[in-house]
Amino acid sequence: MKTIFLALALSAVSIEASAQEWVLPMAAEPEEVGLSSAQLKRIEAVTQKHIDDGLVPGAVMLVARRGKVAWVSTLGKRDVAQGDPMKDDSIFRIYSMTKPIVSVAVMQMVEEGRLQVSDPVAKYLPEIDKMKVAHEKTGSDGTHTLLLSDPERPMTVQDLLRHTSGLIYGGRGASLVNKAYVAAKIGDRSMSNQEFVAKLSTLPLRFSPGARWEYGVSTDVLGRLVEVIDGKPLGESLSERIFKPLGMVDTQFQVPAAKVARAAQPGPRPGGQPMTPRFKVDDGAKYESGGGGLTSTMADYLRFTAMLANGGELNGKRLVGRQTLAFMTADHTGIRPGRPPGLGFGLGFEVRTMTGEAALPGSVGEYGWAGNAGTLFWVDPKNELTAIYMVQVSDPDRVALRNQFRTMVQAAIMD
Secondary structure, rough: OOHHHHHHHOOOHHHHHHHHOOOEEOOOOOHHHOOOOOOOOOOOHHHOOOOHHOOOOEEEEEEEEEEEEEEEOOOOOOOOOOOOOOOOOOEEEEEHHHHHHHHHHHHHHHHHHOOOOEEEEOOOHHHHHHEEEEEEEEOOOOOOOEEEOOOOOOHHHHHHHOOOOOOOOOHOOHHHHHHHHHOOOOOOOOOOHHHHHHHHHHOEEOOOOOOOOOOOOOHHHHHHHHHHHOOOOOHHHHHHHHHHHHHOOOOOOOOOHHHHHOOOOOOHHHHHHHEEEEEEEEOOOOOOOOOOOOOOOOHHHHHHHHHHHOEEEOEEOOOHHHHHHHHHHHOOOOOOOOOOOOOOOOOOOOEEOOOOOOOOOOOOOEEEEEOOOOOOOEEEEOEEEEEEEEHHHHOOHHHHHHHHEEEEEOOOOOO
């Protein structure tokens, strides 16, 4: 009866969500931890309209504050085609929310004395040392050619962690280097991590390491680096280092057959527009993408973020030291070009550097990241708040949807 009462009283907490075994205790009501129930209900109403309009198949949303889960909302369909309702244990493709997890594993190795962030990547992956910097030239006849030169300095592990490596995503531009990435099928799921790095190393760098910030396959290379240092596949290493200690029982690169029916699926977009293709969660791919290959649940990712919010430790299991985490969540981009105003980048996380300038509200010191299918998380140490947004939506919709969620959650903070 207590569970039913909470669900009815808050109207944003489903019966299923209230029954979930969260790693943090549940607040009696959002106001207990300084959040507005009325504002959180607005988020639910807006999300329900997106579901009704066909932009969002379904969603699981969570806000925690001061060590307690303040609000959970589970809405819509897990699989529109099957008509299955969304549940709080649905498994999502988290794409680039994989990056912070792999970055933590790398920093564990730093703490173990097995590498330094200043180390050249080629110390562990010698093929990277072959890469040259591309300079695109336009001839008098309008044709484009690439001139290659040595980088000004070697690519470091820090460059990979903060995306200043010169590596890119091929689909995020139209330069000759971007086109070369696409032609080489960089990120093809049929490649192993070793094969991925071998193919990548035959391509040019977009710029000399350290020159600027540009999002790309840097964390995928870190995934291979973890394999080389640990001497085992990335998924096995992450399981031993992070998933098992934190109790993340549903986070993996391949969803086992017994859990496939829990996978959240994208739905058709309104107006007959094609949905962005998403990888099959049980396709048996060799590629364990450190930059975007994991699947996870709200409960599992809450365990990871709760560890971060608690200074690197959860339930007596310390994954990284407080100073290590402070180092990771500091801005490492400085005055380099490439980042939006007010938003720097640390070692695996976007980092808020100014209250103003950025087009989104937030607090200095906030850190987090998002995923290509629309997922989002951030940790706000100043306000002792963590928020997680789990959806599977199309590329044209994902940025606006998660920015709306982020803005509306900020408005729920009352003190």
